Amino acid sequence: MQLTSLAAVALLARNAAAQNMLRFACSQLTVDRVDPIVNPGMLFTPHLHQIVGGNSFNITMDPETHDLAGQSTCTSCTFKEDKSNYWTAVMFFQHKNGSFHRVPQVGNGGPQGQLINDGGLDVYYIPSGRTTAFKKGFRMIAGNAANTDPSKVSKGNICHRCWTSTNDNNFVGGAPCSGSDTVEIPANPSCKMIRQTIIFPTCWDGKNLDSPDHQSHVAYSGVGATGGGACPSSHPVKLPQVMYELMWNVSTFSDKSQWPTTGNPFVYSMNIGGAAAHGDYVFGWEGNTLQKAMDSGCNLNRDCAAAGIHAQTPAEYNACKKPQMAREEVDGWLKALPMGSMAVKA
Structure with missing residues (x-):
C-alpha cells in the first residue's frame, strides 16, 4: 500500500520520536578499491566500495592499534563525535554497449525532510x-558479497x-524492507531512484569484537527496522540496531533503449545483483x-546535550x-567494472 507523502512523514516522525533513534546523513569520504575488514592491507581489492565517516580510514585499520576516534581529524557524518566508518558496494549501470557508469547517490528525506548528502548514505x-x-x-x-x-x-x-x-521527501510505502521491497535491484524504467536498505544484527556474544567471517560474533533477533527483539543465549548482549539507507539516483538511466537486451542493467561493483548487497x-x-x-x-540529527553530541552543518x-x-x-x-585490473575509461 502506498501512503500519501504527508501521512507517511507524520507517521514516521511519530515512530522516530517514540523510538528516539538517531538518523543522520553521512557524505562520501572516498570511493576506493580497499576493504580493511575483508582484505586488510590490500590495494585494488576485488571490488569497489563507497566509504563514509572518520578520515583516519585506511587499508589496514588494525583493531589493536587503530583508534578511529583519536586519529580522525574530521568525519563526513553529521555528528562530530562519530568517527566510525561505514561502507557498501557501489551500484553501476551497464549500457547495452558493454560500458559501465557509477550510479550517483543522493540524500534520503523521510521524517526529517531533506538530509543533505554529498554522495554517501544515511545511518x-x-x-x-x-x-x-x-x-x-x-x-x-x-x-554476503559473493551471494547470487x-x-x-x-x-x-x-x-x-x-x-x-x-x-x-515523497516517501512511498511502509517500513523499510516490507511490502513490495525486493532482494534484487528493481529493473523498471519507471524507477527514478532505488532505495537500498541494509539492517545489521542487534545481538552480540559479549566477548569478541570481530570473528573470522565478521558475522558469527553477532546475531539477528528478528527482521525489520524495529530495534530487534530478545537476544538468544548465545548472543545475549543487546546492541543498538545499525541501519544504512542509500538512495541511488537512476533517473538518467531510465531510457530502456540503452539497456542490455538481457539481464538487469543495474549491478553492484562485484558485477552481481541485489542478493550480494552488503555493508561493513x-x-x-x-x-x-x-x-x-x-x-x-x-x-x-539534532544536538543532544545529555550525550554531548553535536550536529555539524552540511x-x-x-x-x-x-x-x-x-x-x-x-x-x-x-x-x-574495476575488478582486478585498474579501471579504464570507455
Whole structure:
C-alpha cells in the first residue's frame, strides 16, 4: 500500500520520536578499491566500495592499534563525535554497449525532510529497550558479497525499493524492507531512484569484537527496522540496531533503449545483483557518547546535550574527504567494472 507523502512523514516522525533513534546523513569520504575488514592491507581489492565517516580510514585499520576516534581529524557524518566508518558496494549501470557508469547517490528525506548528502548514505541507530553500545575495536558485516541466491537473503533485513520520483521527501510505502521491497535491484524504467536498505544484527556474544567471517560474533533477533527483539543465549548482549539507507539516483538511466537486451542493467561493483548487497561497519564514536545517546533518548540529527553530541552543518561534514588509496578513475563511462585490473575509461 502506498501512503500519501504527508501521512507517511507524520507517521514516521511519530515512530522516530517514540523510538528516539538517531538518523543522520553521512557524505562520501572516498570511493576506493580497499576493504580493511575483508582484505586488510590490500590495494585494488576485488571490488569497489563507497566509504563514509572518520578520515583516519585506511587499508589496514588494525583493531589493536587503530583508534578511529583519536586519529580522525574530521568525519563526513553529521555528528562530530562519530568517527566510525561505514561502507557498501557501489551500484553501476551497464549500457547495452558493454560500458559501465557509477550510479550517483543522493540524500534520503523521510521524517526529517531533506538530509543533505554529498554522495554517501544515511545511518540509523535504533534502540529497543536497554542497549549496550559497541566497544572500541568492534566491527561487523551484514550480507554476503559473493551471494547470487536471493532466497539466502532475509528480505526483512536487506532490500531495495523502487522510487518513481527523484523527490526523496515523497516517501512511498511502509517500513523499510516490507511490502513490495525486493532482494534484487528493481529493473523498471519507471524507477527514478532505488532505495537500498541494509539492517545489521542487534545481538552480540559479549566477548569478541570481530570473528573470522565478521558475522558469527553477532546475531539477528528478528527482521525489520524495529530495534530487534530478545537476544538468544548465545548472543545475549543487546546492541543498538545499525541501519544504512542509500538512495541511488537512476533517473538518467531510465531510457530502456540503452539497456542490455538481457539481464538487469543495474549491478553492484562485484558485477552481481541485489542478493550480494552488503555493508561493513567499524565502530568509532568518541568515548561513551553513543551509550549516552542511546540512554538519553537522543533523536534524529539534532544536538543532544545529555550525550554531548553535536550536529555539524552540511558544509562541515561534506568537506571531510580522503584521497583514494587505490588510485584509479571510477567516474564517467568505464570499459569494464574495476575488478582486478585498474579501471579504464570507455
